[in-house]
Amino acid sequence: EAGVVQSPRYKIIEKKQPVAFWCNPISGHNTLYWYLQNLGQGPELLIRYENEEAVDDSQLPKDRFSAERLKGVDSTLKIQPAELGDSAVYLCASRQRTSGSGSGELFFGEGSRLTVL
Amino acid sequence: KNQVEQSPQSLIILEGKNCTLQCNYTVSPFSNLRWYKQDTGRGPVSLTIMTFSENTKSNGRYTATLDADTKQSSLHITASQLSDSASYICVVVSFGNEKLTFGTGTRLTIIP
Numbered sequence: 097e098a099g100v101v102q103s104p105r106y107k108i109i110e111k112k113q114p115v116a117f118w119c120n121p122i123s124g125h126n127t128l129y130w131y132l133q134n135l136g137q138g139p140e141l142l143i144r145y146e147n148e149e150a151v152d153d154s155q156l157p158k159d160r161f162s163a164e165r166l167k168g169v170d171s172t173l174k175i176q177p178a179e180l181g182d183s184a185v186y187l188c189a190s191r192q193r194t195s196g197s198g199s200g201e202l203f204f205g206e207g208s209r210l211t212v213l
Numbered sequence: 214k215n216q217v218e219q220s221p222q223s224l225i226i227l228e229g230k231n232c233t234l235q236c237n238y239t240v241s242p243f244s245n246l247r248w249y250k251q252d253t254g255r256g257p258v259s260l261t262i263m264t265f266s267e268n269t270k271s272n273g274r275y276t277a278t279l280d281a282d283t284k285q286s287s288l289h290i291t292a293s294q295l296s297d298s299a300s301y302i303c304v305v306v307s308f309g310n311e312k313l314t315f316g317t318g319t320r321l322t323i324i325p
Binding site for chain 2: 100129136137138139140141152187189193201202203204205206207209
């Protein structure tokens, strides 16, 4: 079975340009996360979806970032316009939420590395 | 504020040697603690998941321990191999809202 698939793997753009990242989670996983990871740091949550509902987007910079998860499967993360400080790796992760325990294993994609010039 | 602190930040050891990575957390209420391995340029991969009642769990040469009273965990790597070179990230999951709090990771380098 395929894991979490992200594209593109690498993207180089000039500042003020828009960019979009796509994530296809593992089949049947109802919880989907977008994380931002800077070099040498742990991932930081941008947004979490339960099915198609964004249940935690408190850390998403809504002036320039947007995300959607139509039909509760694939998701896209968009930045418009991009700034120099947005250069980072954008990780998508998914898991099958189990009732109560929260112990469902979390699977990450390979990430999309963004460079803003 | 929920926090996860890892030490050391980086570690270099000779191939074949053992090492131990540390994770201290202040996350409450606690649900479970996870260790991930992240190779350079790749996404994190799960090594272990430990709940409140588990104080040790092994995955091949990796052994994680958990002391829920002192809120500490360790990851012990036995007979290190060159392929163990990676960042190791400790993640603590909150009970209820299932929020994940990530540590900044320990960068491990194995040299021949």
